[in-house]
Amino acid sequence: MKLQNFIKELYKTRIRLLALVSKKRAGNNAFRLFCTPLGKAGYALSPLLQSAEQLSLFYRQQHLKGYRWNKGGTRKLLIAHGFRSHVQRFEHLVPLLIEKGYEITAFDAPAHGRSGGKQINAVDYMQLVTGLTEQYGPFDSYIGHSFGGLAVALAVSEQPRNASVKMVLFAPAADTTGLAATFLQQMAITDPEIRQHFFNNVSRLSGKDLSWFTIKRCLPQLNSTVLWIHDKDDRITPVAEAYEIQELAPPQIRFIFTEGLGHSKIYRDPVVLEKVAGFL
Known part of the structure; x- marks a missing residue:
């Protein structure tokens, strides 16, 4: 077991x-x-992470660790990882994003990676994305996976002018x-x-019920251009959630459905990354 x-x-x-x-x-x-990521996964700093500007942030009495690459780039982008994940799992995106001219910021969320804390919920993650946007943004684009995808969608939908923002959502926890x-x-x-x-x-x-924390609920306020990538075999965030939103035909969202990549390989697949690069 x-x-x-x-x-x-x-x-x-x-x-x-x-x-x-x-x-x-x-x-x-x-x-x-x-709200507790059981079996918190830590990591050692890879050469790419060592090459980044090391960032620190105190958020709700927790010390968070972050990274920034290509400071002064023509555009800015934030990466938000998923539940029981961390920044290192997305470092392969950095060279691609630098090539596109982005300044990249990424933080280990509370209770994840090298950051402090024991728990996280959708309220905390959404507000963290908002706080990072205020401190290190404004961001032209966001990449979010799973729980991070939900946090990004919720936070961006609260921005008064978000039509110019681009978002890549890998298997977001939509519901x-x-x-x-x-x-x-x-x-x-x-x-x-x-x-x-x-x-x-x-x-x-939060003063709200759980149904408020869904991508479907925030669609009317989400005017950003979105690339939603979901695998049909995903066992963590079921693809049915993506199909349900696709049936609503939101004009700002482009869906890509893959097969055999599951929940985690989807953001590493070369064919998928080529499409992400084209979108950004």
Whole structure:
């Protein structure tokens, strides 16, 4: 059994025992787990990361690590990685982006990579993207994968003039309600009261319900040109979410569907990267 699955089994037992004492505590504990990247992946600095300008940022009492390449480029771009990921997994994009004239900024999100913290949620990541845009932008383009793709879409949709912005979304986590439902199913949490306490955390943190944190919800405010790339075999962020939005025929979004690349190979595939380069 993988360490991540073993830890999940321990938490399932913990939540089941907590429910005997307090369903509220059980629901709150489940939500914290939902926001925790189990098995945080660290990394050593590669030559490319060492060549970058090393950035540091204190965000909500957490020390975040970031990088910037090609400072002073003609355009600016931000990379946002996904859940249980980090910047190093996207460093292969840097030479391509420099060739396109971009100044590139990328940070390990809270609780990821070399940054501090133990948890992250959609509110935090969206606000982090907004904060990075204010401090290191404005960005002409964004690249987001999975959870990072959702954070980018939410943040950019809040920008008053976003029509000139370009976004590349690799398998974005378009529907957080679906992700939460899958998580609750995996954790065998079926009690309605525990589930309600789980969802109450979203309202407490943001004043909104979970359906607000979806790409579908922010489409009317998202005027940016988007390249959405999703694999038909993705088991982490189901392609059905992309199909649902494609059926709405948003004119600003171009969809590319691949096969056999799954959730992570999609942002490394040479054919896909060629299309990304052409888009940017």
